[in-house]
Amino acid sequence: MSLIQVINPNTSQAMTETIGAAARAAASPGTDIIAVSPSQGVPSIEGHFDEAIAAIGVLEQVKRGREQGVSGHVIACFGDPGLLAARELATGPVIGIAEAAMHTATLVATRFSIVTTLPRTLIIARHLLQQYGFTHHCAALHAIDLPVLALEDGSGLAQEKVREQCLQAKLQDGSGAIVLGCGGMATLARELTQELGMPVIDGVSAAVKMVEALVALGFGTSKHGDLARPIAKPLSEAFQHLN
Amino acid sequence: MSLIQVINPNTSQAMTETIGAAARAAASPGTDIIAVSPSQGVPSIEGHFDEAIAAIGVLEQVKRGREQGVSGHVIACFGDPGLLAARELATGPVIGIAEAAMHTATLVATRFSIVTTLPRTLIIARHLLQQYGFTHHCAALHAIDLPVLALEDGSGLAQEKVREQCLQAKLQDGSGAIVLGCGGMATLARELTQELGMPVIDGVSAAVKMVEALVALGFGTSKHGDLARPIAKPLSEAFQHLN
Amino acid sequence: MSLIQVINPNTSQAMTETIGAAARAAASPGTDIIAVSPSQGVPSIEGHFDEAIAAIGVLEQVKRGREQGVSGHVIACFGDPGLLAARELATGPVIGIAEAAMHTATLVATRFSIVTTLPRTLIIARHLLQQYGFTHHCAALHAIDLPVLALEDGSGLAQEKVREQCLQAKLQDGSGAIVLGCGGMATLARELTQELGMPVIDGVSAAVKMVEALVALGFGTSKHGDLARPIAKPLSEAFQHLN
Amino acid sequence: MSLIQVINPNTSQAMTETIGAAARAAASPGTDIIAVSPSQGVPSIEGHFDEAIAAIGVLEQVKRGREQGVSGHVIACFGDPGLLAARELATGPVIGIAEAAMHTATLVATRFSIVTTLPRTLIIARHLLQQYGFTHHCAALHAIDLPVLALEDGSGLAQEKVREQCLQAKLQDGSGAIVLGCGGMATLARELTQELGMPVIDGVSAAVKMVEALVALGFGTSKHGDLARPIAKPLSEAFQHLN
Amino acid sequence: MSLIQVINPNTSQAMTETIGAAARAAASPGTDIIAVSPSQGVPSIEGHFDEAIAAIGVLEQVKRGREQGVSGHVIACFGDPGLLAARELATGPVIGIAEAAMHTATLVATRFSIVTTLPRTLIIARHLLQQYGFTHHCAALHAIDLPVLALEDGSGLAQEKVREQCLQAKLQDGSGAIVLGCGGMATLARELTQELGMPVIDGVSAAVKMVEALVALGFGTSKHGDLARPIAKPLSEAFQHLN
Amino acid sequence: MSLIQVINPNTSQAMTETIGAAARAAASPGTDIIAVSPSQGVPSIEGHFDEAIAAIGVLEQVKRGREQGVSGHVIACFGDPGLLAARELATGPVIGIAEAAMHTATLVATRFSIVTTLPRTLIIARHLLQQYGFTHHCAALHAIDLPVLALEDGSGLAQEKVREQCLQAKLQDGSGAIVLGCGGMATLARELTQELGMPVIDGVSAAVKMVEALVALGFGTSKHGDLARPIAKPLSEAFQHLN
Missing domain, CATH: 3.40.50.12500 (Rossmann fold)
Incomplete structure (x- = not known):
């Protein structure tokens, strides 16, 4: 049984539902989808400023997903905000839409x-x-x-x-x-x-299939080299939930 | 039920088995693998000349696979011989390894x-x-x-x-x-x-997962534009089996 | 005296004549042109599938030309089908149009x-x-x-x-x-x-001049490295004429 | 009189001082330097995860700098974290080191x-x-x-x-x-x-000179097109200080 | 006190004045501008031929500027004629517009x-x-x-x-x-x-600011490697003034 | 009968002879070679400064060659100095080595x-x-x-x-x-x-063959578009011989 976390990087609940529906429609029988969005962020992402904020929400959710033992993560915004940062944080695969x-x-x-x-x-x-x-x-x-x-x-x-x-x-x-x-x-x-x-x-559906494929192949994000886990360091209070 | 044709473009039976085994190990429960190799060709592919010959074998098998109703095709040689030609011929997806x-x-x-x-x-x-x-x-x-x-x-x-x-x-x-x-x-x-x-x-395993993914998403090779079916034309005898 | 083989990769005799005429018009006084087309193939080349078939015809003719002692070869189709494969097979230069x-x-x-x-x-x-x-x-x-x-x-x-x-x-x-x-x-x-x-x-005419130039300079296709003659291996019956 | 805000995107006070010293050494007589670092963030930046966090601190400081009427901003970390986002937020020029x-x-x-x-x-x-x-x-x-x-x-x-x-x-x-x-x-x-x-x-010193130059030329970040101010939208509490 | 030589590579006096005015308007209080044009050359530069001639005038002026002790040079024609040659000759920075x-x-x-x-x-x-x-x-x-x-x-x-x-x-x-x-x-x-x-x-104004910036940073053109001073060699009479 | 002007862009007579010999060895029976070097210039070309000077010599010779009715020109220095300028000036083809x-x-x-x-x-x-x-x-x-x-x-x-x-x-x-x-x-x-x-x-020999080929094909440098003849304008005395 495989669990894929689909992260809507903005805080629009309607969009999370749209995305979740598309993800579920694409998922294989053996795959469960959790569609989530950040607790804090922007209601829509239409530029680099919005993306920078959304990236924090993505990391918050990737960390939570990892703790929940999800198999992989989808970043469901077309700018793929926070993709490489999320890959450092994740063990499983992370795919941007x-x-x-x-x-x-x-x-x-x-x-x-x-x-x-x-x-x-x-x-x-x-x-x-x-x-x-x-x-x-x-x-x-x-x-x-x-x-x-x-x-x-x-x-x-x-x-x-x-x-x-x-x-x-x-x-x-x-x-x-x-x-x-x-x-x-x-x-x-x-x-x-x-x-x-x-x-x-x-x-969204394409990313779900890619995560499923990578999981089936036994590949998470490479932890050898530059996508290794972030070096442990004391974060300020506002970001401690990301550690 | 999905049927993926894995084409070893060379005529080495041992390699067809190696490739077939890898493909089967990667296939999802709902996927069947047919591992095939050309009836005519080269025993191994180590250059452009070998690739040109192998491409004909790939096309022969893609055509046969299409007639058998396979969902998609894998070209299991690292040079991806005949990839774009095979895409023209195929309805389903074709992926090179x-x-x-x-x-x-x-x-x-x-x-x-x-x-x-x-x-x-x-x-x-x-x-x-x-x-x-x-x-x-x-x-x-x-x-x-x-x-x-x-x-x-x-x-x-x-x-x-x-x-x-x-x-x-x-x-x-x-x-x-x-x-x-x-x-x-x-x-x-x-x-x-x-x-x-x-x-x-x-x-090989990566390509099997990609074909599975594309099939699940409902995508074959695009028939709009330059990968449309080859324009029908009389082929010489030696190539009529490809039409 | 130099002999250049101009290969029309399709089987259209009319086009072979058009191409041969252009080649002859471009050839230097000391150059003879043989305009040929494959014994088997496609009547015109309008896609990757057609090209894959045509490449075999090109190789067939390059081999024959080499045996005839031609100085170099022209592949007279705008997609340059089989160019690198032909270069492996050839001793002299091979130029696509x-x-x-x-x-x-x-x-x-x-x-x-x-x-x-x-x-x-x-x-x-x-x-x-x-x-x-x-x-x-x-x-x-x-x-x-x-x-x-x-x-x-x-x-x-x-x-x-x-x-x-x-x-x-x-x-x-x-x-x-x-x-x-x-x-x-x-x-x-x-x-x-x-x-x-x-x-x-x-x-066509440009390629004839390039072959003439390379021949005059004493250059054939480099046989050092990746364009060396194809590694000798047993080909299936359908392709034995290419060896 | 020109005021340039030099933002150390990490929270290391020692590094802010190093950077501030370099910036001051480079500044023209008519330029004042404010060397700042985020109130919240990472003590050093050594990967994409660190950069994503640092980008928020950069935006926080750019906004503050803009409110203070600084002429321009320097992002003093070699990855230029948050550069395009900061450019959207800023009126003046923003230069990464x-x-x-x-x-x-x-x-x-x-x-x-x-x-x-x-x-x-x-x-x-x-x-x-x-x-x-x-x-x-x-x-x-x-x-x-x-x-x-x-x-x-x-x-x-x-x-x-x-x-x-x-x-x-x-x-x-x-x-x-x-x-x-x-x-x-x-x-x-x-x-x-x-x-x-x-x-x-x-x-750091190169960026200070570039900001000075752009300010003297009368150029801020272009507000025509894709670096225009972020579209106004309700941010969650954690990010409201960035608006 | 910094002295920047702004070279109009053509011989149009009106254009030298336009360029000089723009350069002076852009210069910092501590910067003096000398706007010059070649003693010999073309009245306007509208192609590669014109540029080749203008490059000699640029070198003539760069050499003269160096002898006058200018801090840096601007080549004020949009094709940046003679830029790398001028960099070899110069000690200070040379910037094309x-x-x-x-x-x-x-x-x-x-x-x-x-x-x-x-x-x-x-x-x-x-x-x-x-x-x-x-x-x-x-x-x-x-x-x-x-x-x-x-x-x-x-x-x-x-x-x-x-x-x-x-x-x-x-x-x-x-x-x-x-x-x-x-x-x-x-x-x-x-x-x-x-x-x-x-x-x-x-x-023109942008280049003036860049030269000022480089001079302030203590950088001339790098004399290590391929922009080192031209190797000393006897030039013909027509070019001896460039040595 | 075709006449190719081979221009040694430096003033070394020994090198002009080396180059001329190579050109003659490569020329077809119907081709005559004139090996020339600029009347004024640098004895060898080892950088951008040398190239800028050499370009003038190349133009001087191209103009003279054109007046002599040569069929085409070779610029025989590996940096191809003045190539595009020479193409503007020339009617026939110009090839750099x-x-x-x-x-x-x-x-x-x-x-x-x-x-x-x-x-x-x-x-x-x-x-x-x-x-x-x-x-x-x-x-x-x-x-x-x-x-x-x-x-x-x-x-x-x-x-x-x-x-x-x-x-x-x-x-x-x-x-x-x-x-x-x-x-x-x-x-x-x-x-x-x-x-x-x-x-x-x-x-050198390669360029001679290319000029011969272009001449035989009936191609000079294209005079439609950006390689058209230089726009006529009054040159200063030192460059009037180039007009």
């Missing part, structure tokens, strides 16, 4: 497009493409120009804009797959995949 | 080392690193300087040399994981992972 | 455009640009969106579309040269060069 | 070496080289293999090891400048520059 | 646009982006399609075109800063920065 | 080594590798640590050191070809090719 979606896209298509929320988050996606090695695999980036929480306002407007951008990407980009650039878009992937007739990839 | 091992390594470590067989195959690994985007994630490449089939000669010499190179890589490269650069090394990974205390990654 | 055209373009202009046939072949050109080091020298890629054999249907439609794309490239791309992305376009280059007033480069 | 030292090195030499503390921090330097565009300008990275706080233990051992590594870098790397990879090494630069007869660059 | 503007842009924004004069100079900017490491930091390049000296014709037309291109860059490029790609645009930067509400960067 | 040797090496081997003179010139080779796109094709760079003119001192010492470095490169680098990094090494290539049993490439 941008990472998961981008890797997956390169396995089913030669080039992919990204559809995300606000234009200001595009730079985060660009930096991740570079860090993960996929700059040349990305044909184009698109932003719907609506904030993250528009995906949870019940109006369906943001969802419709995502769909429009995906259709446009299909027509214009010459790419074979589309990566959805926000955890809040997780539940749209299956339907868009069918409508468009090409893989539209949600990182 | 170099690709699988390299992707996996970047998920558990910041940089990895490669240990392969003959020095002349290093260029193939270098080209794949570049194509997949992982040139900067690879700290060093090592060759044991023994041919592929030395892994099947029963003497254990090649296995010992692999172990030595892995130990050296651990000491010198500053990397956090090691990728085994040959399908014939598949069964060494678990033991070396334990002995070295760091992930030593076999691409 | 994409390679030849791209190298030539960088010698007469700072950046170049590519005009090719079907959009699905663009990914092959992109991968070659990366492998040869010319990604940053290519200003743009264009596809006429007609199949390769449209160049041989006698209607002149494909030729007119090539011309249109070249004119558009001249206006829009800010590049100084245009590379024609198909062996079947070989005979268009001189005329377009004159009409456009800028180098429009056909890889 | 790794960034400052690397930029400076490329202005006085064609290639540079880096000497840092623990081997596990090398990956942070590598990622910054890639993000800033200087991967090809860095000839080699060296680690003294002592923790950051060894620089403050009064024994001089760490300082001696830094000197040894610098001498070795001069002999072996073929580079024209050396970048000191830790804020705690700030006061060693002038002396080593003289002893080695080549620029040995401390990022 | 393209280099200065590009570095500065990356410190205040994640990506920048360039607005320059003639389209044919774009290739020079592209090559500098690559050499300095900033290819991925540049969002787009624009040319006003007017010659350099149009900036000195008094009509204001060129200035208006610069303004238009800057406005367009702001709307379209998704970048956070604009780099002005000609020394003759130096005096436009402050006003455009205000009008556009984003950093519009002139390399 | 570093460019020629590097391109040739990638046609006969997957990776190559470079053996050059002084360590300080390595940076020039590195920059050319980057500009031409061959950074990843170069396995290693070696310097014999003797000045250029040691190749002309008659002692044979420099030649012996070149041989030693080539042997070492063969043993250590895992490359398939060696590029000789100085025009003065031109006559060593054939013998070393035989002794080492791998291509040892002299750029």
Whole structure:
């Protein structure tokens, strides 16, 4: 029995539920999902400042997950906030949803497009493409120009804009797959995949499968070298819960 | 119930068995493995010429697998011969073991080392690193300087040399994981992972998990764009079985 | 007296003639051209599957050419199928026409455009640009969106579309040269060069000159290192003619 | 009159003093330095986990600095923790010391070496080289293999090891400048520059000069585009001081 | 007291004055500016040929400046002609204005646009982006399609075109800063920065601040390694003044 | 009848003869070689300063060659000084010997080594590798640590050191070809090719063949775009001979 902790790095309960639902839909029979969010943080993540705060929440949850004996962790925000820090802290694997979606896209298509929320988050996606090695695999980036929480306002407007951008990407980009650039878009992937007739990839479900795969292969995060456990040192009070 | 076809691109039956065993050990309860090799080809793959021949065998088997209704395909040679051609032919996902091992390594470590067989195959690994985007994630490449089939000669010499190179890589490269650069090394990974205390990654098992993951996510190879089915055209007699 | 084997990797006789004519027009007085095509293969090459099959035909012909004592070989398909495998097999130089055209373009202009046939072949050109080091020298890629054999249907439609794309490239791309992305376009280059007033480069003639140059310099393919002759091993019946 | 806030992202008072001294020594007559450290954090920064915590302290101080009307900010830890987040929060310029030292090195030499503390921090330097565009300008990275706080233990051992590594870098790397990879090494630069007869660059003083320069040019961080102020949103209690 | 030599590499006196004015406006109280231009050269620099000639004038002036005891040198043409040669000759720092503007842009924004004069100079900017490491930091390049000296014709037309291109860059490029790609645009930067509400960067003033910073830090050009003084050798008469 | 101008960019008559001999040995029956050197310049080229001066001599000769009606030009110094400027000035093709040797090496081997003179010139080779796109094709760079003119001192010492470095490169680098990094090494290539049993490439002969090839193909330097003739403008007296 495998237990995967899916961490929504923001504090939006609605989004945690969206993400949790997508994770559960993707999980294998033998996998249980705990969808969590930080006790303290930002309600949505739309820039580097938000990410820096969210990273602390991710670490808080990774530590808690490790203590609960989870098999692995998913960081369910498209900027993968705190990914390498979380890997130091974790014993099991830690997968970010941008990472998961981008890797997956390169396995089913030669080039992919990204559809995300606000234009200001595009730079985060660009930096991740570079860090993960996929700059040349990305044909184009698109932003719907609506904030993250528009995906949870019940109006369906943001969802419709995502769909429009995906259709446009299909027509214009010459790419074979589309990566959805926000955890809040997780539940749209299956339907868009069918409508468009090409893989539209949600990182939450992709990340769940990657954690399952790594756990089955017997791999946690490497503790040899630069992802070894953080060197023990006295933290100030505000951060002692992370030690 | 999922059926994964694991294709040993060379004609060595001993290696097909090694690879099949590794694939079965990695497969989930709901997955069946068919380990196959081409009806015609080369007994081992140690260069571009061997790869070109092996690619035909891969296509022959992918076509057969597709007709058998397999869910996905693994190309179990570290050069990933015929990968993009196979993706055109396939409906389900197709994963190469170099690709699988390299992707996996970047998920558990910041940089990895490669240990392969003959020095002349290093260029193939270098080209794949570049194509997949992982040139900067690879700290060093090592060759044991023994041919592929030395892994099947029963003497254990090649296995010992692999172990030595892995130990050296651990000491010198500053990397956090090691990728085994040959399908014939598949069964060494678990033991070396334990002995070295760091992930030593076999691409066969990694690829099986990736195919399982993609199938579970509902993704085959994208048929929109440049991996669409090959354009139908009359093939000469020698290749008609591939159509 | 030098003998260059120009291999059309597809089985279209019309295209072999087009290519042979372009090669002969480019050859120096002391050079004889043998234009050949595989005994078995695909009638046109428009994807990775077609390329994998064509590579076998290329090897078959390279072996035969070597036995005939040719000085060098040209692979006359814009994807350069089987190039490195052919280099292992050959003693003399082997030049692909994409390679030849791209190298030539960088010698007469700072950046170049590519005009090719079907959009699905663009990914092959992109991968070659990366492998040869010319990604940053290519200003743009264009596809006429007609199949390769449209160049041989006698209607002149494909030729007119090539011309249109070249004119558009001249206006829009800010590049100084245009590379024609198909062996079947070989005979268009001189005329377009004159009409456009800028180098429009056909890889067939460029490759012939490169082989002549290497032969004159006394260089064959390096047999030291990873392009050494394939390691001798028993091939299955279907491939024994390649040994 | 210009006021520059130099933020030691760790909570080591000794290091704040070292850094403050280096900053003051570098400041122009018209510049005042405030050397600060976070109220809460880690005593030293030796990995991604430490950096994630330190980033919060950096943001806390940047906000405070902004309220105090400082002209600009320096992040005085070689990993530049929280740099882009701080830029969103700040009005004036924000410069990291790794960034400052690397930029400076490329202005006085064609290639540079880096000497840092623990081997596990090398990956942070590598990622910054890639993000800033200087991967090809860095000839080699060296680690003294002592923790950051060894620089403050009064024994001089760490300082001696830094000197040894610098001498070795001069002999072996073929580079024209050396970048000191830790804020705690700030006061060693002038002396080593003289002893080695080549620029040995401390990022603290370099960053102070860069902030002064940007302020004099009338540039703060661009508020057009992706470094605009963070979108206002309700933060949890633990992070409200950052808003 | 610091003396900075600002070299206009062309022989246009009007441009030397424009550049000198911008440099003086940027200089710190303790800095004196000498704005010079070569005794022999080209009236404007709009290609590689012009640059090759201008480089000699730059060296002539760098040598003279060194003899006058200047603290450092600025090469005030956006192609940074003769930069590395000048660094060999100089003892103090030498900064090109393209280099200065590009570095500065990356410190205040994640990506920048360039607005320059003639389209044919774009290739020079592209090559500098690559050499300095900033290819991925540049969002787009624009040319006003007017010659350099149009900036000195008094009509204001060129200035208006610069303004238009800057406005367009702001709307379209998704970048956070604009780099002005000609020394003759130096005096436009402050006003455009205000009008556009984003950093519009002139390399002349940026370079002056960088030289001041390097001088204050005690750094000249590294004389260890490949920027050491040119090896003494007998020059022909026409170049003896450079020795 | 084709006339190729081979320009030794330095003023050493001995080296002009060495280069001329190599060029003549490489020229086709129908090709005449004029080996020239600048009327004014440096006796050897060992850095950027020397290159800047040499570039003027190259332009002087290119202009003269154009007036003489030569078919194309070779710049016979391994730094390819003035290459793009010369291309603007020329009508026919202009090939640098570093460019020629590097391109040739990638046609006969997957990776190559470079053996050059002084360590300080390595940076020039590195920059050319980057500009031409061959950074990843170069396995290693070696310097014999003797000045250029040691190749002309008659002692044979420099030649012996070149041989030693080539042997070492063969043993250590895992490359398939060696590029000789100085025009003065031109006559060593054939013998070393035989002794080492791998291509040892002299750029002078390679460049002659490339010019012949381009001329035969009907290509001069592209005059469309950024290599168009320099814009006509009044040059100062010292440079009027270049107009």
